[in-house]
Amino acid sequence: MVTRKCDKTRLSIYCWFICVVTVLCLAGVVAWLSLTPKNPYFRISDAHFPPLDSKNQSTNRNVSVSVLNNSVIFDLEIFNPNKRMGIYYGVISLELYSGGRVVGTNSTLGFYQRYKNTRVLQIMIRVSREFWQGINGGNVDFMVRVETSVKFRIIKWKTKLRQIAYEEQFNNVKINLNGTVSGGNYAELQNASKVTIRN
Template sequence: MSAQVYPFAGSPAMSYVPQQNYDKQKMNGAAVGPIPPPATYRPPIHRQKPGCCRLFCSLLFCFFVTILALFGITILVMWLVLRPHVPSYSLQNIEFHSFNLTEQQNAYSLNSDVLYTLEASNPNKRIGIQYDEIDIYTFYAGDELGQSSIPAFYQGHRNTTILTSELKLVNATLSQSAGTILQSSIQSTTLVSLQIRVDVRARMKFGSYTSFHFWVHSICDVQFYPPTATTPASVTSKSCGHTR
């Protein structure tokens, strides 16, 4: 049998010497093994607790997020229940009782009596409309001729209301260019174009709740033949569109 060799005291397998005894053994001439690597010092980790300000900001943020979420859910539920629709307006008829243009020293003035008939439609099933004011502005070639108004009133659910407003102009001043064009149209009996702007300020009402004010603006284009000594004015076309 082969002899089993055990490592002797100076062999590499037995040469580990603790760090604290290394210098003493070296001074005594003893054989020492390799120097063990020094232990790495790791300072303890201190976890900093959140401050009061940071905690307050987090709670405040959560509070506002919750409020916004509840507000959004409320608006969504109300919309699903009420299904609101914007009311619509259209110009049904125009009657020119008078329409006279005069010229004095290159200045033009217009005397006119016009009756507008409007149709206001509320398509909502559960919402009424409280009108605060309806203003009607009349323009020709960029010049504002005048304004008429319709008093405040309430319109019920799914209701269509016919409204009338009279515009009386007495010596309404026109610019030189607009007066010249209108005078030429009257003398040649050609079409005259007017622009009618309807501004509606209203609120929605459902139950005992009244909403904030909102505006609806409509622009109507009207074309008509001006009146003559033998024939009254006649409207050939009118069309309206909502601007917002």
């Protein structure tokens, strides 16, 4: 009788121990999933090619930018999809490619972005006159590449630095007389976010 009672006690202790370990494992998995950073989403939400040989004043969203006749303005939309995780961005570099080569570059200072937040940066790129002459009055293919480094803020801690590159290809895009873009696959690609990461 005593042996049987000891076996039942031992079995109940083992069951209790297994239940505790299972609950702790599940809690650890849930915590790990909730603390795994998600990469920011990038999108070119607007592009403006001011007419050649002219000077304009752009006032998009109350932001005044003096535009030279060889400039292109891109609105880069950045979204932080994380819950309770902020993102620190380093310098954000933007390159414009056409015909397989870089035709213009510019960069902007980094910033801190709160979770579930969207930020739009208006970036102006000076491009070569040859590029303008090549697109004047016709369709054009071009690619935008964005590079930056990020750190995720989890509560009070920061993760190690990650290098992020984003590319968006635009094909057969029509440059209208007022400098706006249309046609081609521009509208479809606005929702694309091809991000590569180097730790």
